[in-house]
Amino acid sequence: MNFPLLHIPWLGDGMTIALDAVLHVVISHGVAIGLTIMVALFQTLHATGKGRFWGDIAHSLLLPIVIITTSVGAVTGVGIWFITGALAPGGIGSLIHLFFWPWFIEWLAFTTEVIILLIYYYNWDRLAESKPYTLMLLGWGYVVAALISAVLISGILGFMLTPDGWPWNGTFVQAYFNPTFLPQCILRIAAGIALGAMFAIGWLGWRYHGADKNRGQALRLCGLVLLIAGIVTGASAVIYFSRVPETFLTHWRYAVATSKLAQFTWLLPLVNAVAVLFIVLTAVTAMLRLRRTSMFLFIPTIILCLGMVTEFERVREFVRGPYLLPGYMFANQIKLEQWVAARKEGRSMLKSMKWIAANDVQAPAAVAGKALFDANCGACHTLDGLNSISQRLRGRTLEGVNAITAITQQLAPFMPPFTGTDQERLSMSTYLYYYANKDVVLRPRLMKEGK
Amino acid sequence: MMGQTTDLFLSMPMPDGWLHFILFVLFGLHLLFVLLMLGTAMMSLIFYLQNKLSSDGVGLSWNRSFIKPHLGLKSIAVVLGVGPLLVMQIIYSYGFYTTTGLYSYSWLAIIPLLIVAFLLIELFEHRMTTGTLLPLTAGVLGLGALLTVPAIFTGVMSLMERPGDWAVFGAHKMGLSELYIPHWLFRYLHVLGAAIVFGAAFHLFVTAKGDQDKKVRMRCWILGGILFQVVVGVPLLISVSSIFNWQVLTAVTVGTAAAMIAAWMMFSGYDSKLGTTCNLLWILPVIFVAMLAARQFLQDSTMIVQNNQVIALQRAQDKDFAQFKSQALKIYQSKLNTIYDNGATIYDGSCSSCHGTTGLGDGPSGRRLLIKPEVLAAVHANRKYLRKLVLEGVEGTGMPYFRMFDGNKIDDLLAEMQSRFAIFSKASSGPKGDKAAAKSIWANTCVTCHGENGAVTEFGSTLHPIPPDLRYYSLSPERSMEIITNGYPGTVMQPYRQLPLATRQGLVDLVASLCDMSAQN
Numbered sequence: 001m002n003f004p005l006l007h008i009p010w011l012g013d014g015m016t017i018a019l020d021a022v023l024h025v026v027i028s029h030g031v032a033i034g035l036t037i038m039v040a041l042f043q044t045l046h047a048t049g050k051g052r053f054w055g056d057i058a059h060s061l062l063l064p065i066v067i068i069t070t071s072v073g074a075v076t077g078v079g080i081w082f083i084t085g086a087l088a089p090g091g092i093g094s095l096i097h098l099f100f101w102p103w104f105i106e107w108l109a110f111t112t113e114v115i116i117l118l119i120y121y122y123n124w125d126r127l128a129e130s131k132p133y134t135l136m137l138l139g140w141g142y143v144v145a146a147l148i149s150a151v152l153i154s155g156i157l158g159f160m161l162t163p164d165g166w167p168w169n170g171t172f173v174q175a176y177f178n179p180t181f182l183p184q185c186i187l188r189i190a191a192g193i194a195l196g197a198m199f200a201i202g203w204l205g206w207r208y209h210g211a212d213k214n215r216g217q218a219l220r221l222c223g224l225v226l227l228i229a230g231i232v233t234g235a236s237a238v239i240y241f242s243r244v245p246e247t248f249l250t251h252w253r254y255a256v257a258t259s260k261l262a263q264f265t266w267l268l269p270l271v272n273a274v275a276v277l278f279i280v281l282t283a284v285t286a287m288l289r290l291r292r293t294s295m296f297l298f299i300p301t302i303i304l305c306l307g308m309v310t311e312f313e314r315v316r317e318f319v320r321g322p323y324l325l326p327g328y329m330f331a332n333q334i335k336l337e338q339w340v341a342a343r344k345e346g347r348s349m350l351k352s353m354k355w356i357a358a359n360d361v362q363a364p365a366a367v368a369g370k371a372l373f374d375a376n377c378g379a380c381h382t383l384d385g386l387n388s389i390s391q392r393l394r395g396r397t398l399e400g401v402n403a404i405t406a407i408t409q410q411l412a413p414f415m416p417p418f419t420g421t422d423q424e425r426l427s428m429s430t431y432l433y434y435y436a437n438k439d440v441v442l443r444p445r446l447m448k449e450g451k
Numbered sequence: 452m453m454g455q456t457t458d459l460f461l462s463m464p465m466p467d468g469w470l471h472f473i474l475f476v477l478f479g480l481h482l483l484f485v486l487l488m489l490g491t492a493m494m495s496l497i498f499y500l501q502n503k504l505s506s507d508g509v510g511l512s513w514n515r516s517f518i519k520p521h522l523g524l525k526s527i528a529v530v531l532g533v534g535p536l537l538v539m540q541i542i543y544s545y546g547f548y549t550t551t552g553l554y555s556y557s558w559l560a561i562i563p564l565l566i567v568a569f570l571l572i573e574l575f576e577h578r579m580t581t582g583t584l585l586p587l588t589a590g591v592l593g594l595g596a597l598l599t600v601p602a603i604f605t606g607v608m609s610l611m612e613r614p615g616d617w618a619v620f621g622a623h624k625m626g627l628s629e630l631y632i633p634h635w636l637f638r639y640l641h642v643l644g645a646a647i648v649f650g651a652a653f654h655l656f657v658t659a660k661g662d663q664d665k666k667v668r669m670r671c672w673i674l675g676g677i678l679f680q681v682v683v684g685v686p687l688l689i690s691v692s693s694i695f696n697w698q699v700l701t702a703v704t705v706g707t708a709a710a711m712i713a714a715w716m717m718f719s720g721y722d723s724k725l726g727t728t729c730n731l732l733w734i735l736p737v738i739f740v741a742m743l744a745a746r747q748f749l750q751d752s753t754m755i756v757q758n759n760q761v762i763a764l765q766r767a768q769d770k771d772f773a774q775f776k777s778q779a780l781k782i783y784q785s786k787l788n789t790i791y792d793n794g795a796t797i798y799d800g801s802c803s804s805c806h807g808t809t810g811l812g813d814g815p816s817g818r819r820l821l822i823k824p825e826v827l828a829a830v831h832a833n834r835k836y837l838r839k840l841v842l843e844g845v846e847g848t849g850m851p852y853f854r855m856f857d858g859n860k861i862d863d864l865l866a867e868m869q870s871r872f873a874i875f876s877k878a879s880s881g882p883k884g885d886k887a888a889a890k891s892i893w894a895n896t897c898v899t900c901h902g903e904n905g906a907v908t909e910f911g912s913t914l915h916p917i918p919p920d921l922r923y924y925s926l927s928p929e930r931s932m933e934i935i936t937n938g939y940p941g942t943v944m945q946p947y948r949q950l951p952l953a954t955r956q957g958l959v960d961l962v963a964s965l966c967d968m969s970a971q972n
Contacts (some may be wrong), residue, residue: 006552020562067570067573070569071569072527074529078533079562081533086552089551089552092839093460093548098462107534122523134652150661169527239866246790246792247789251791254857262858265857307861335455335458336776337772395847395915396850396851400849403819403849404793404849404851407903410801411800411851433832
């Protein structure tokens with residue numbers, strides 16, 4: 001199937017999806033799972049007679065939870081569908097056909113989750129005092145639905161990294177119940193709970209207006225939850241990454257940092273160690289009921305946490321290497337067989353493309369070159385923005401560019417090969433050569449201008 | 452299950468009939484909550500304006516309870532939208548992805564629009580009773596963003612149902628195609644009208660309970676909404692008359708008849724509370740389902756035909772690709788087994804296609820370059836300098852940069868080059884040659900580019916490629932002699948074969964003496 005291609009200029013496709021997805025992950029894990037578990041926990045303590053203030057804390061957290069999860073969390077989740085559908089229809093369409101049932105059942109769980117949350121929210125005042133146990137059941141019912149939804153998604157996410165025997169056998173069971181399914185489930189849920197505990201610590205420090213004694217008790221509980229969830233997150237992350245093939249994982253530094261920063265191999269491990277240290281410190285200060293310290297620690301720690309979430313998701317995406325669906329489709333939505341066919345039989349790529357936007361600005365050769373670039377490279381490279389192809393090719397000779405496009409697969413293992421005829425590759429290389437060098441002024445450069 | 456097919460787009464999770472049924476039900480539920488949400492937001496803002504502009508409006512406190520369900524309605528509307536979205540992508544893969552792709556940015560804009568709309572309407576609700584400017588701004592902007600979304604959705608659907616117009620739409624890129632503007636406009640208005648009818652009915656049963664005034668008000672809104680639907684519905688039907696069939700006609704007739712009954716019930720306003728309420732609860736679903744069915748029949752009349760054509764093509768292509776599958780998987784497997792975490796693999800993967808496995812500059816891609824790749828086996832260079840070359844590449848040649856490998860990998864690669872070519876060891880020395888002659892040639896000719904001590908001059912650095920910095924870079928005497936004698940093709944370095952052999956030998960020796968292998972440059 002050949003669909004109209006859309007690539008986001010300057011920002012690039014990957015970053016566009018990432019911005020939406022990271023926001024969604026932070027809310028779906030940290031708020032919809034983590035913070036809501038804290039609320040259910042507080043309400044349970046109230047219901048079981050541990051003190052009214054637990055109920056008050058839970059209640060005041062509930063409205064922001066409902067607004068954020070339903071207005072931003074749910075919409076950014078749908079946003080992932082929208083963005084991937086527009087940017088990689090071939091990829092997401094293949095995935096939906098393969099994983100229709102888990103996604104459909106996950107959707108049922110998600111619907112249940114939202115409906116329970118709304119019942120929980122709208123009936124709080126009515127039930128909190130008169131039927132606290134009913135409210136408690138609702139709260140934990142919500143948590144169960146939310147966890148089911150998280151578990152169901154994990155199989156699909158794991159497949160993209162560890163498809164097991166699927167490329168050869170094509171069985172759903174192998175694809176879905178793959179080696180990273182379980183560690184990823186635990187990792188995501190534990191990280192969500194840790195984030196939720198973090199948010200609760202921040203809120204208790206900055207926004208809680210009750211008695212100091214009560215705040216101290218709540219802080220202690222949140223610190224304890226943060227510490228335990230943090231340890232589980234760390235352990236499951238270790239198991240998770242041990243099961244991910246080393247092929248692309250080995251390039252994780254380059255994936256996370258810029259290529260210049262990746263030259264300092266100690267940098268990222270150091271930043272991660274600092275982040276872990278801050279999380280432990282925050283947990284300990286909260287357990288010691290030190291309000292002021294945990295208040296101010298909360299800010300750098302939450303920023304570092306968001307950084308780690310982003311880092312994890314970035315590595316997870318990158319480890320897919322040049323594949324959207326491993327062993328089936330390249331990142332540019334070209335199927336492996338189509339590339340082999342083009343290579344063996346010199347089949348044209350342009351002829352298979354239905355949607356080449358004509359324009360009256362460019363010469364036909366440039367239109368073809370640009371279309372081939374979009375189809376082959378546009379999923380990861382922009383012309384001038386993030387991961388800019390101009391910057392990478394500037395100053396190279398035309399036949400140099402053409403040599404590079406011939407060997408992308410070997411040059412960097414995470415690049416897909418060019419699909420098309422040799423003539424088409426030359427068209428693309430020519431277009432890129434002129435594009436990359438369009439601002440190069442042929443005049444003597446002075447030493448002081450540097451290279 | 453992939454079974455015999457290799458193309459995932461051809462594998463269906465369940466029979467088509469079931470998929471269509473599920474889509475119809477889920478889309479109906481989604482649309483219902485969308486209408487309730489839209490109607491609630493629109494009427495609430497209108498009540499607010501009425502209240503602010505004249506004393507004849509609903510009270511703010513009632514308006515607050517009127518808008519309160521919005522939070523729940525929109526949450527359910529969004530959630531229920533995901534199901535049909537999922538099924539839609541299965542049944543109408545081709546049409547769905549093509550039209551959303553053609554709508555591109557407008558389609559993507561739905562996400563920020565919804566977030567902004569939901570947050571602003573929430574703000575409108577919470578600040579309704581305090582101040583005027585903030586709730587008014589939030590309400591107007593929020594509703595504006597919210598009303599844009601169905602406009603985009605109806606636009607996408609109108610395009611989806613017209614496969615014949617896709618090519619034209621794609622060629623003109625973006626913008627609403629004039630092809631169906633009238634249809635799209637009436638369709639959009641029809642959605643808004645339905646939102647008023649169903650929204651008002653929802654509040655008649657939910658928020659206006661037990662309050663006669665409010666009930667009458669809601670009934671007026673329902674009646675007005677139905678009349679508006681008739682006015683908009685007639686041109687809407689005319690705009691799709693070309694693809695009319697008897698199923699559509701039946702559904703529309705049933706829906707219209709039911710709507711007329713509902714209108715009469717509202718108009719006559721007879722007040723046996725139970726009667727009106729129960730009857731309305733019966734009649735509204737009939738209208739809703741009938742109109743939804745009409746829409747579905749219209750959509751299927753074009754889309755199913757087109758979808759089947761695409762699937763037939765897809766099957767043919769799939770048969771054709773099957774022959775390449777085993778080879779594709781072989782290559783995939785070998786890629787998985789190749790890990791670029793050691794010098795040997797990186798050199799073989801990233802360098803050897805130009806520089807050759809033995810470093811003779813004779814790799815398969817290298818042979819096609821006008822400026823031949825350097826003979827690495829002959830290079831003897833300062834480590835730091837070479838590292839920079841690998842990281843930055845060489846402008847004016849085909850040498851790419853390799854910053855995509857992190858520091859450790861570059862170190863491994865350099866170590867590999869040392870073990871293969873002794874690249875960081877001093878070059879062996881050749882015959883000394885004619886030192887004096889060499890010195891004078893160097894001072895009169897070579898320094899123009901290479902500089903007195905081997906540091907590239909200002910003129911040299913205007914060249915493309917810039918010559919190497921001979922303070923940190925040297926070659927074996929044989930290779931050096933080769934370049935001085937025959938030049939470096941494709942660069943400014945010209946042949947000096949007219950010089951006596953002894954002079955050239957002297958130059959080779961002089962150049963070698965400039966290089967400091969261990970300098971911390």
